[in-house]
Amino acid sequence: MNLQEMLDIIKQTNTDIHIDTVKSFTNGWDNDILLVNDEVVFRFPKTKETASKVMAEAALIKQLILKRPLLLVPEYEMVLHDGNFIGVKYDYITGDSGLQPSFNRRNARLIGDFLTKLHTIDPSAIKDTNIRPVHNKKYWEELNDSVETYIFPHISPTEKTAVQNLFSNFFSDSIFSTHQRVAIHGDLTTANMIFNKETGLVKGIIDFTDAQVGDPAFDFAGLYWALGPVFTMEVLSHYHSEDKEAIFNRVQNFYGLQPVFHELIYAIKSQQSVNWNTALNRFLKLLPEELN
Numbered sequence: 001m002n003l004q005e006m007l008d009i010i011k012q013t014n015t016d017i018h019i020d021t022v023k024s025f026t027n028g029w030d031n032d033i034l035l036v037n038d039e040v041v042f043r044f045p046k047t048k049e050t051a052s053k054v055m056a057e058a059a060l061i062k063q064l065i066l067k068r069p070l071l072l073v074p075e076y077e078m079v080l081h082d083g084n085f086i087g088v089k090y091d092y093i094t095g096d097s098g099l100q101p102s103f104n105r106r107n108a109r110l111i112g113d114f115l116t117k118l119h120t121i122d123p124s125a126i127k128d129t130n131i132r133p134v135h136n137k138k139y140w141e142e143l144n145d146s147v148e149t150y151i152f153p154h155i156s157p158t159e160k161t162a163v164q165n166l167f168s169n170f171f172s173d174s175i176f177s178t179h180q181r182v183a184i185h186g187d188l189t190t191a192n193m194i195f196n197k198e199t200g201l202v203k204g205i206i207d208f209t210d211a212q213v214g215d216p217a218f219d220f221a222g223l224y225w226a227l228g229p230v231f232t233m234e235v236l237s238h239y240h241s242e243d244k245e246a247i248f249n250r251v252q253n254f255y256g257l258q259p260v261f262h263e264l265i266y267a268i269k270s271q272q273s274v275n276w277n278t279a280l281n282r283f284l285k286l287l288p289e290e291l292n
Contacts, residue, residue, distance in 0.1 A: 001044060003022075003024055006032060006044055007034075009086065010034070010036065010042055013081065014089070017037070019036055022034055022035070023035040029046070030046055030047070030050045031046060032044040039092055040090070041089065042079065042088075042089045043087050043089070043090075044079075044086060045086075051085060051087075052130045053130050053209065054076075054088055055130070056126070057209070059126055059131075060121070060183055060211050061073055061076055063121045063125045063126065064117060067120070069117045070110050070113045071114045071202060071203065071205050072093050072204030073204060073205055074090040074204075075090050075091065077089050093206065095195050096194070097190075097192070097194055098191050099195045099200075100190060102200035103227070103231055107200075107201060108231065108234035110202050111202060111223070111238075112235045112236065112237070112238025114205055115185075115188075115216070115219055115220075115235070116239050116241070118184070118185060118219075119241075120240075121183045131183060131211055131212060132212060132213060133181065135214045140170065141171075143258070143261060144167045146261070147163060150265050151261065151265065155279070155280060159280050159284070162283075162287055165292075166253075166254060166257060169254070170254040179215050179250075180215075181214060182214070183212075183213060184211065184213070184214045184215070184216060184219045185210070186209075186210030186212050186219075187210040188205070188220075188222050189259075190222070190226055192205060193205060194206060217246075217248075217250040217255055218255050220232055220235065220236070220247065220248075220251045220255065220256065221255040221256050221258065221259060222259065223256075224256025224257075225257070225260070225282075228286070229248075252288060253288060257283055257286055257287060260279075264279060
C-alpha cells in the first residue's frame with residue numbers, strides 16, 4: 001500500500017481520529033508504520049507472513065497485559081478492512097529510546113517485573129499463534145559458521161581460541177533438551193526500551209517482532225552485554241524463578257556475549273569499517289576466565 005491508501009484506510013476505520021500530522025516510516029522490510037498526531041501508531045505488515053507474526057504479537061501482548069506489568073507495552077487493536085486483518089494500531093508511548101538506563105534498583109525492579117510476567121504467560125494461551133521456537137541448535141550452529149566465515153579472518157589466533165571455547169562449551173551443554181521454554185521478547189535491548197529522560201527510569205518496552213518460545217535466559221543477554229553482570233544480577237534479584245543461578249550462568253557463559261557476533265557480521269555485510277584491534281575488547285573483558 002502507498003501512503004495515501006493507508007491514510008484512506010485509517011480515515012475509514014477510525015472516524016474518531018482527525019488527522020493533523022503524519023510521520024511515515026516505510027523503508028523497513030516488514031512493516032509500514034505511520035505515527036498520527038504524535039499519538040497513535042498504525043502498523044501495516046507488508047506480507048502475509050509478517051501479518052501472521054503481528055497477530056501473534058497481539059495475542060502475546062494481550063496475555064501480558066492481563067498480568068499488569070509495571071512497564072507500559074503497546075496495546076494492539078486490530079485494524080480490519082472489508083473484514084480482513086491488515087494491521088494494528090496502538091497508543092504511542094512517549095519518551096526516549098536507546099538510552100542507557102540508570103544503574104539503580106528501581107530500573108532493575110521494573111525490568112525484573114516485566115520479565116517475570118512475560119516468562120510466566122501460560123503457553124496454552126499462545127499455542128495456536130505464530131510464536132514458535134527460533135533459537136534451536138541449528139540456529140546457533142549457523143551463527144557459529146557465520147562467525148568463522150566473516151569474523152575469523154580478521155582476528156588473532158588467541159581471539160579465535162576464545163570464541164571457539166565459547167561455542168564449544170555452549171554446544172556441550174544439555175541446554176537444547178533440558179531447560180524450560182517460555183514466551184520471550186527475543187530482542188530486549190536498550191533500543192527497545194522507552195525512557196523518561198528526566199528521571200532516567202524505564203517507562204515501557206516496545207518491538208515484540210522477535211517474540212518466540214525460548215530459553216528465558218536469552219532475554220537477559222542484551223542487559224548483560226550493554227550494562228554488565230552486576231546490573232544483570234540486580235535484575236535477576238527482582239525476577240521470580242527458582243532457576244536464577246542457572247539462568248545467570250547461561251547468560252554469563254554464552255547469551256550475554258554473543259551479541260558482538262551479530263554486530264560484527266552486520267557491519268561486515270553492510271561494508272562498515274571495523275576497528276579489529278578493539279572489536280572484541282568488551283567480549284574478552286566479559287568472557288569468564290575458564291573460557292579465555
